Amino acid sequence: MKHWWKFLGIGLLLFASIAALRVPLAPALVHVSPDRIAPGPVELTITGYNTRFGKEESVYLKNDNQRVCATSVTTLDGTHLSARFDIPAGMKANLTDIAVGRLIYNGALFTEGLGAGITSGSCGPSTNKIDMSGLAFVFPNRSILYESIRNLHFHVPMWFTMIVLMGISVFQSIKVLGSNSLDRDLAAEMSVRIGLVFCVLGLITGALWARATWGAFWTNDVKLNGAAVTGLIYVAYLVLRGSVQDAHKRARLAAIYNVFAFVLLVLFLFVVPRLNAIDSLHPGNGGNSGFSDLDMDNNLRSIFYPAVLGWILLGCWMYDLRVRAARLANALDR
C-alpha cells in the first residue's frame, strides 16, 4: 500500500490535535487574595484551577524553612478555599509561597513585618489530599502559560514542517543546477509555496501565543526576526520567478537564488543569534532555559512528537498534490 504514509499522517494529526485540545491541565493554585499581608489574623481566599478541594485540606504559608499553618480552612467549592492564618510578628523572612495539600504556589503573596526571631509557626507535615482520580493524564500547568501550553502542539510543528519543505526545495534546486530539469524546478517552487503556508500559520499561532503570554503580538526577538526574514526571502524567490519569462532561465535563476538564500538563512537562524547573544523571549535562547528543561514533560512529549510527524507528513502530502496538479496543468497546456 503506497499511500500508507498519508493515513499515518492523518491518524497522527487527528490523535495529536484532539489530545492537544482535550487533555486537561494539571490542578494548580492560580490566585490568592489579598496578596499582601501583615502579621496578625489574616483571611485568605485561594483560587485553584482544575482543582477539587476536599473537606480537609492542609493549608500553610511557607518560605525557605519557615512554615505557618492555617488555623481554620473553609472549602467554598472545588476551586475556592478560604483559610484563616495567625501570622506571628518578626518572621526571619517574608512568607511568599502558599501550599494546599501538595499544590504549591510560589511567589503568591508578600508578608510585611520582618524580625530576627521566629523561624516557624507550629505546623504538621503536609499530606496529599488532592483527588487526582480522572486527572491521570494531564498537561503541566505553568504560570503565564496556563491553557496556552496546548499551542505547543500547533505552533512548533509549523516551523518544523516549514524547514522540511524548504529543505526539499533546496534539494530540488541543487538538482535543477545539475540537470536543468523543469520538473524539479516545479517541485522546488511548489515546496516553497507550501512552506510559505506553514510559515504564515506559524506566524499566526505564534502571534496569538505571544499576545497571551508576553503581552504583544510581535516582539523584537531573534526567532521572530528569523521567521520574518525567512518569509521575505521566499516571497522574494517567488517574485524572482514571476519576473522571468523563459522557463529554463527561470529555473536556473530561481535555483541559484534558492541555494544562496538557504545557506545565508541557515547562518542567520543558527549562527548569528549565537554570535550576537541577543536577548530572546523564546525558551532556550538568550539565557532562558529551554522549553524542554522546565515546561516539557513526558505527557506533552507523547503528544508533541506525533503532532510534529503528522504535520510534516501533511505538508509533504500537500506538496505532492500541488506538484501533481501543476504537472497535469502543464500537460493540458501543451
Added chain:
Amino acid sequence: MLRGHASTSGEARPPTFAAVKPAEIAALLRLEMALDLRQRAAWAGMLLYVVSAVYVCYLAVKGGLGLATWNALFWIILLFAAFNALARSFQREDAGRQLYLYTLVDPRSVILARAIYNGATMIVLSLLSLLVYSLLLGTEVLEEADLLQFVLAVVLGGIGFAAVLTLISAIAARAGNGIGLMAILGFPLVLPLLLTVMRASKLALDGVAWSITSTYFGGLVLLDVITVSLAWILFPYLWRD
C-alpha cells in the same frame, strides 16, 4: 517550452573546483578599472548619493544623536549606498559582450574579479561616507571609540555587502529587472551581515576590548568567506544561456 531537456542538459557543467586563475582575474580587474575610469560620472553619482543621503539625515535629525542612533543611521546610509553602487555591476553589459567574455575566460574568474572590485569600491565608498558623516553629524560619539576597530568593522562590512550583492546583482541583471528586483532579493540576504556588523561597530564605538569584539570580526570574516565561496560555486550556472 520549445527547448527540450536534452538540448540544455548537455551543456551543464559539473561544478569542478578548478584553481583560481590570478592572471585572468588581474586582467578582468584592469578591465573593470578601465571601464570605471571611462564612466567617471557613475562614480561622481555614487559620491553625490552618499553626500546627499548624509545631508538629508543631517537636516532631518538636527542636533545631537545618541550613539545607537548614530550607528544605525550610518549603516542604513551605507546599505543603500551599497545597493546603489553595486546594482551597476552586471547591469552595464549587454548580452553580446557577456558572450564574448564567456568565450574568453572562466566564469569563476569573472565573479571573483567582480567581487574583489566591488569590495574595493565599497571600502572606498564606506570610508568616504564615514568622513562626510562624521563631518556633518558630529564626532562626539567617536571620542570614546576604538577607532581602529570601528574602521575595521566598516571595511569588513563593506566587503560583506559587496560579497552578498555581487551575485544578487548578477541574478537581477539576468532576470532583466533592474534595481527594484535587486532590492527585494538582496535585503533579506544582507540582514545577517548587517546585524552582525552593526553590533560590532556599536561595540567599537563603546570602546570595548578586542577580546570581546574579536568574535564579531571573526563572524564577519566567516560570513564574507562563505558568501564569496557560494558565489564562486553558483556563478558558472548563472552565466550561460
